[in-house]
Amino acid sequence: THIVREMDRPGSKANKKEVVEAVTILETPPIVCVGVVGYIETPRGLRALKTVWAEHIGEECKRRFYKNWSQSKKKAFTKSSTKWGDDLGKKEIEKDLAQ
Secondary structure, three states: OEEEEEOOOOOOOOOOOEEEEEOOOOOOOOOOOOEEEEEEEEOOEEEEEEEEEOOOOOHHHHHHOOOOOOOOOOOOOHHHHHHOOOHHHHHHHHHHHHO
């Protein structure tokens, strides 16, 4: 489809004028955040420093991490979810997020 917008390019003939441009509209399903990754800058580029997973991760998401869901023991994210349960784990999560 198309949109009409005001061009803002100083020095161009079309500056401060309305132009018609082609656009694409994508419809996507709702996104659910399941974790946060913290990065650190190194001389070779960015490197993952810490990963903090959400307290409750849905079964649909967990299925994506398994090759064979029906024959698995379904133990993914059990350690990260127990961290959210006790005070010591919550302090560790807060420390990880602060870095």
